[in-house]
Amino acid sequence: MHNIPFSPPRVDDRTVEAVTEVLRSGWITTGPKTAQFETELAEYIGVDKVLALNSWTNACELVLRWFGVGEGDEVILPAYTYAATANIVMHVGATPVLVDSLPDHCHIDPHAIAEAVTERTKVIMPVDIGGMPVDYDGIWSVINEKKSLFRPNSTEQEKLGRILFLSDAAHSFGATYKGKQIGQQADISGYSFHAVKNLTTAEGGALAFNLQNKEDNEELYRRLRISALHGQTKDALSKTDGNWRYDIIEAGFKCNMTDIQAAMGLVELGRxxxxxxxxxxxxxxxxxxxxxxxxxxxxxxxxxxxxxxxxxxxxxxxxxxxxxxxxxxxxxxxxxxxxxxxxxxxxxxxxxxxxxxxxxxxxxxxxxxxxxxxxxxxxxxxxxxxxxxxxxxxxxxx
Ligand SMILES: Cc1ncc(COP(=O)(O)O)c(C=O)c1O
Structure with a gap:
């Protein structure tokens, strides 16, 4: 009898053809396929902008850094999650405040979140474990009720004026809450396209931006895209054809998605x-x-x-x-x-x-x-x- 694997990826001739096309095209890093993948993801999710990167981990860490989360700050997340959720909080020097699950459930308990909020809380990061959405409305109520406790200490925190709602939607691409896609619930949602996920690009991730103003989403997309590429004002593609001069505006990271990954993602998304x-x-x-x-x-x-x-x-x-x-x-x-x-x-x-x-x-x-x-x-x-x-x-x- 054949073995039954746990979660092999959906890879077939269409995937191989799409990847081969990119390999033969002469352009294999971030380029037209990544841009197309981002556009199609945004359409599928129903948000203004999506940024595709090389993992959930790097994508969500960029968000914490953009929001100015660091030493002395607290980020509330479930005790019941994968290490990545808490590790990124450690990376930025802040404290993960772990809270318990609902009774007989693996999902985070909004009442436990409310009890854990302090003047240091900067972000709440629940996890849609297994793909099932958390109680988004319950968490929004906590954020609104605790608004007066919020003590901003960065420009972005001043501007938002409350705790940031960052959803760990690593598992929940395609899940719905009150008839809408998950990416339309929190301020920002982070997806994972790791090899075992429903939609895979081998490794990969994306951020769906859902801030109130379209311009803020556009600006955040532009900003984090630069942060994901060493703080460089032009990506490799836009530097071609003699357009070589660029600037570095921060000591950024290196976590862009490649067109090879995006080609896989486009096939997966289409079906x-x-x-x-x-x-x-x-x-x-x-x-x-x-x-x-x-x-x-x-x-x-x-x-x-x-x-x-x-x-x-x-x-x-x-x-x-x-x-x-x-x-x-x-x-x-x-x-x-x-x-x-x-x-x-x-x-x-x-x-x-x-x-x-x-x-x-x-x-x-x-x-x-x-x-x-x-x-x-x-x-x-x-x-x-x-x-x-x-x-x-x-x-x-x-
Ligand atoms: C709940 C959860 N969050 C975050 C991640 C990290 O995703 P990635 O591997 O794309 O960084 C995972 C990965 O399995 C996960 O299960």
Missing amino acids: YDETLACRKSICERYDEAFEDGPFIIPPQQDADCETSYHLYQLRLRNGSERDRDALIEALREQGISSNVHFQPLPLLSFYKEQGYHMSDYPNAWKAYENEISLPVWYGMTREMVARVSRAVQELWKG
């Missing part, structure tokens, strides 16, 4: 609705298989929102961490890959050393200890879904 429909039907088949057993099936939809079906996060009713780990191993022995999303940050050595304790995040622990992410990918057949479902049912009796 993304099909990808989402396929992922949805896999998740629905899992739901049917697990609804009557000793399982907690993941929320995928409610009156307000629909997930991007990035992860199928099944939970084993009354299961312990050890039971879950044993199940992963037993599945592996049958050639089925599964995963865990995520180990909450206070379980990881570095964050333990920073003084975070898992016992302060009981809901995050509960959501983690019995969680197992099952394979979901475009091209996964009915038979494969049935085989995974059967194996889990046989191995976990509760």
